[in-house]
Every structure is written in structure tokens, then in C-alpha cells.
Amino acid sequence: MYLYDRQVKPRLTLPIQGYLTILGGWYERGKLHLDVTQQDTKPTVAEQITQKADTLTASERKLAHALLGNYPMAGLETVATFADRCGVSAPTVLRFASKIGFDSYPDMQARLRGELEARLQSPLTRSSLPRSRNRSSHPMGELLHEIAEAATNNIRTSLANINPAELQSAIELIGDCKGSVYLLGGRFTSALAVYAYEHLRTMRSHVRRVSGQSAKWAEDLLDIGKRDVLVIFDVRRYQSDVIAFAEAASKQDAKIILFTDQWLSPIAQFARHVFPVRIETGTTWDSSAASMVMLEALLEGVGQHNPDQVRARIKHLEALRRPSQP
Structure with a gap:
């Protein structure tokens, strides 16, 4: 059973049970000492x-x-x-x-x-929220404790809610892709796209990062099609240009893997695989810790999916990097 009838909206391919399972699992409450307002x-x-x-x-x-x-x-x-x-x-x-x-x-x-x-x-709004105190005798010790607990809680809760079968399917989609793998992130998530790009281009050919001014992204859309995979990152205050790119790619039958937050980017409606993670820390800024750990799990899985191919490619790359011998 699909989230939408594919005959009506064929671009959406996510099975509802898989989607529910990705988001689901029992919500694990950590022992976080921050106020619920944060x-x-x-x-x-x-x-x-x-x-x-x-x-x-x-x-x-x-x-x-x-x-x-x-x-x-x-x-x-x-x-x-x-x-x-x-x-x-x-x-x-x-x-x-x-x-x-x-x-x-x-x-x-x-x-x-x-x-x-x-x-x-906005970060301005979040910075005005009250915080818990008296966690450390030094202000920076208190800050380190808060960030560590928040990030750890986010990672634990997020990974507990990921369906392993869904992760496996996303790994196979990238590992077996006969076309190109595209990567795109927004203002704060572009660093995740760069990280994924640098690793994937080491493991396989035909990896492209959509970058630069959004006015130039149409040049990437020229080539994207049904043989391609788009890995996209979008968290709250979701970017309209990133959403528009995902929608256009879905209309050209690209398969989309989305990394987002627990509130779900609008891109979820176009995506085949959705990985929502917790990003709140109770501080001014949201955290990418859970997103990074989830991404590292995906990248490790891709490496394990085609180990001989990846090993041969890395060996060749190292040989090319080696200084010329006299």
C-alpha cells in the first residue's frame, strides 16, 4: 500500500507501512536535564x-x-x-x-x-528560551554538559526510530544506481551534502554535487532522470529552492532519499526514502549530530554493499595520488 495512489501521483513511491515504520518505533525518552521548553x-x-x-x-x-x-x-x-x-x-x-x-x-x-x-x-527565538542551570561549577562545563546530553539523546532516539530494512533499501538504491547520484543541501545542511559527496565519489563513479547559486541548479536538472538518485538534506525553515529542486527532480522520475527533521520537510511527499532525525538541543542552534551519524551509517552501508568494487576504486585512487617515482 502506498502513501498516495501511484496512478494518481506516480512520482511518490514510498510504501505507507515503510513510511510509518521509519518514523515509528517506541519513542525513547532520554535522561535529558533540559527544560521541555528547550x-x-x-x-x-x-x-x-x-x-x-x-x-x-x-x-x-x-x-x-x-x-x-x-x-x-x-x-x-x-x-x-x-x-x-x-x-x-x-x-x-x-x-x-x-x-x-x-x-x-x-x-x-x-x-x-x-x-x-x-x-x-529562528535562532533568535530559540536563544530567548529558558535554560536549566547548576549543572556545573563553570559556565562552559555547563554548556558542554547540555550539548553532550542533547546530542546523545537526539542520536539515540533518532536511530531507534529508523527501520533497518528502509536503510538497507536506500543503501541498495545508491550502491546499485546505474545513473548518477546527486547531492544537495540547504544553508546549514550543505555541509552534510559535501561530506556525503566526498565519500561517495571515492566509492563509486558518477557522483555529482548540486552547488553554487540556485539559479544555476537548472543545469543539473537538465541531466537528471529515472536512472538517477538524489540524496537531499532539508531541515526546519525548509528552503523553498531546495524543495523546488526536489519536486522538479521527482517529476523527471529521479529517486529521492531525504534526510530531514522530526517535523518532516515538504520534500517527504516526493521521496522514496525518508530519514527523520531529532535536531533540537535546547540552545540557540539546532544540531546536525544525529543527521551526521545517520549519514555515516548510510555511507558505511554503501561501502559494505559493494566491497570489492569500493576496495579496487580506493586502491586505484591511492595509486593516482602517489607521487611519481623517478
Whole structure:
């Protein structure tokens, strides 16, 4: 079963069960000592859906499909509009909200509005939030403790929510790709795209990084097609130019692997594989720690997928780098 009917929207190829599993698993609360105003430890609505995925009826799964495919906006519609969009009754919408753990539909909408606000928070907003104190006798010791705990909690929770089968599929998609592998990141995630590019170009041929001014990205879209894979990174305050590139690539039948946050970039609706990770730290800046660890797992998997090919390529590269002998 697919998130959307592929005959209606053929560019979307993500199976709903796989999508739910990626986002799901039991939400593991770490022993983080930061205030909840800084690092929200409550599961998102998407995570609550995944926890109840196996209990949903066919009609309720239609609602889950629609909400995850247009997250979180679909859930902010009125009961009547949401029901009509999915072809179910209004009481079904109310039962759906109750089944995934909310007292009422407005209660679910309140959570979604909070998530939407968190999506749009700027560093200035986050810097004004209260912080816990008295963790260390030295201010910098306190800072180190907060960052370490937040990053560790993010990594642990994020990896626990990743479906190993989904990771394996993404690894095979890159390892077996007969075309090119493209990489693109946004303002803060471009560093992840560069990191992935430098590793992948060592392991396989035909790896391209989309870079420079976005006005020039159309030149990359000229060549991208159904034999190609686009690995893309996009986190909150999602970039419109990155989203537009992903949509255009999907229309040209490229297969998309998305690294995003727990609130889900709009690119999720175009992606074959989605890896959402936790990024909040309770400080001014979001963290890329969980994204980096997830990316390193993917890169290691690609290396293990074609070990002989990768080993031969690295050996050849080292020979080319060796200074000429007299």
C-alpha cells in the first residue's frame, strides 16, 4: 500500500507501512536535564501515528496517508474538510484522533500547530528560551554538559526510530544506481551534502554535487532522470529552492532519499526514502549530530554493499595520488 495512489501521483513511491515504520518505533525518552521548553520530549503527531499504525482501520489509514503526505497542514483542516478530502465520515476523523492518543480533534490540532511553530523557529527565538542551570561549577562545563546530553539523546532516539530494512533499501538504491547520484543541501545542511559527496565519489563513479547559486541548479536538472538518485538534506525553515529542486527532480522520475527533521520537510511527499532525525538541543542552534551519524551509517552501508568494487576504486585512487617515482 502506498502513501498516495501511484496512478494518481506516480512520482511518490514510498510504501505507507515503510513510511510509518521509519518514523515509528517506541519513542525513547532520554535522561535529558533540559527544560521541555528547550528540547521537546513529547512525540510528534507523526510518531504517535506510527505507534498506533497496526491498530488503524482502513478508513483511519486513509487519514494517516493524507496527514503524513501533507504534514502537518492536512491535520489543521476542519473535521468536515479533512473527512471529505479522505473520503471518510466526520466521526471517523474524531475516532482517528482519539485512537492515536488525543482527547479530541482540536487537541490533535493544537499539537500540530505547536509543531508548525517549532518548524519556523529562528535562532533568535530559540536563544530567548529558558535554560536549566547548576549543572556545573563553570559556565562552559555547563554548556558542554547540555550539548553532550542533547546530542546523545537526539542520536539515540533518532536511530531507534529508523527501520533497518528502509536503510538497507536506500543503501541498495545508491550502491546499485546505474545513473548518477546527486547531492544537495540547504544553508546549514550543505555541509552534510559535501561530506556525503566526498565519500561517495571515492566509492563509486558518477557522483555529482548540486552547488553554487540556485539559479544555476537548472543545469543539473537538465541531466537528471529515472536512472538517477538524489540524496537531499532539508531541515526546519525548509528552503523553498531546495524543495523546488526536489519536486522538479521527482517529476523527471529521479529517486529521492531525504534526510530531514522530526517535523518532516515538504520534500517527504516526493521521496522514496525518508530519514527523520531529532535536531533540537535546547540552545540557540539546532544540531546536525544525529543527521551526521545517520549519514555515516548510510555511507558505511554503501561501502559494505559493494566491497570489492569500493576496495579496487580506493586502491586505484591511492595509486593516482602517489607521487611519481623517478
